[in-house]
Amino acid sequence: MRPLRPQARVPRGLLSALIATLAVVASLVTATAPAQAKAQTQADTTLCEPFGTTTIQGRYVVQNNRWGSSATQCVTATDTGFRVSQADGSVPTNGAPKSYPSVFNGCHYTTCSPGTKLPARLDTVSRAPSGISYGYVADAVYNASYDIWLDPTPRTDGVNRTEIMIWFNKVGPIQPIGSPVGTATVGGKSWQLWTGSNGANDVLSFVAPSAITDWNFDVMDFVRATVNRGLAEDDWYLTSVQAGFEPWQNGAGLTVKSFSSDVETGSGPGEPDPDPGDPAGACKVTYATNVWQSGFTADVAVTNTGQAPVDGWRLAFTLPSGQRVTQAWNASVSPSTGAVTATGLGHNARIAPGGTQTFGFQGTHGGAFAEPAGFSLNGTACTTA
Incomplete structure (x- = not known):
């Protein structure tokens, strides 16, 4: 039988130092792991209720908004946006989507984001800068849609008169409401235009010829294009801006990585600029x-x-x-x-x-x-x- 190799001896001082070092490392791991778990729990909130909402960044609302299907859908709100964590079921691609999980600034069906400046009359809005970053998946049928809602009144409690849809991406055999009416250049990009009605409101859709994942733009560029087409008036109100997805089939993994929205208002026609001391x-x-x-x-x-x-x-x-x-x-x-x-x-x-x-x-x-x-x-x- 082959003799066992004798174990090397560790000097007593070095052994004591090694034990002390391992104890410190163990205490750091023990202290850090719960803190990391706690931070993760606080940062992420999962919503599975059909119309569940939560607030992110103290100023935007994430909504599950599962309105066209009884199958389970869950969204997980993050610090900067949300991801679709579960998206069961499917609906026919020649009809309406099964949901619109999204994040918004403004007011939507009586829910308003904290501190929002919306509704705001169009002729008082100078700029409405917004930024969006999307994460896409391949095994689903969906669009990535940025919605802008306009109404003749500053309503906060239901469907608005005109809906502007910006299709950043579409996957599968789906199309916007209505029919194509040509092309337009808005915000320095070329878009395919569709117009129609869903029975409750007019819809003007701007469809990107190829997928856009990240973009910073002015919402008012699209609003002014809509006014120019006669689908809104300057004395109407911008009530909300929303970024999300309309899935027809599956959709788990779709992500709004980040979302930002602001509204810069000035004086209306014939009104003097307000003085800070006024x-x-x-x-x-x-x-x-x-x-x-x-x-x-x-x-x-x-x-x-x-x-x-x-x-x-x-x-x-x-x-x-x-x-x-x-x-x-x-x-x-x-x-x-x-x-x-x-x-x-x-x-x-x-x-x-x-x-x-x-x-x-x-x-x-x-x-x-x-x-x-x-x-x-x-x-x-x-x-x-």
Whole structure:
């Protein structure tokens, strides 16, 4: 039998140092792993409810928006966008898609993104810069669609009059609503144009001849092209911009890697530029509450103390920790916790000079109850009464 090789001896001092080093490494791994897991849990939120939503970056809303199928669809919101993590089922390619998972700035079916400047009247918008980065898959039938919604009123509660669709990519035997009407150059790119109606609104589609994965552009270039074609007017409102996918078959792995959207507004026709010291944008808020052990109601009055009307009013404030909105009336309030925005509905979207609009909501709370510390109306700080 072959003799065993004798083991080498390790000097006692070196052995002690090695043991100490291994202990430090082990403690770092133990401390880091839970922290990394916690960060991952906090960063990613998965939505499987058909119309589930969540907020990212404190300013955009990710929506699952599974409206055309009963098959399961889940989206996972990330720090900068979202990915479709599950997309079961399929629908015929000669009809409507099964969903529109997307991320948006603005207001969509009573849900408004925090602090949004939308709705905004078109003739007051100078620029609406946006950036999008898509991740595509091959084993699905879908389009990558950027949607722009326009309406004659600053509505926040339903379907708008005109929908602009920018098809960044399409895979499979699908086509836009309506019929082709030629080509156009918008934003320095060439597009195939389609027009039609889905029965609820007019649709103007700009279809890229080949896939676009990343682009920074001005949304108003497409809005102005739509106005020029007679499908909108300068006194209409931009209500939301949305970036996502319309899948017909499968779709897992489709990703909005990043999304950004802003709206830069100026003066309307014949209106002077507002002076920072001018009280024209000033406002006053009265916040009255009824509080019990685990719940409360808030009745809010927003008064325009300025000299010009406020169209499409949005009141932003931050709920103290532990408070959650469960229902609201006379306004949409979203998200339900943290930095929220209350947005007027179609019937009360304007506050005349010296006028007041009221709304309210019910919520839950934990621990000692407190009121929001400050309010701002369309970006202007308000006084409280």
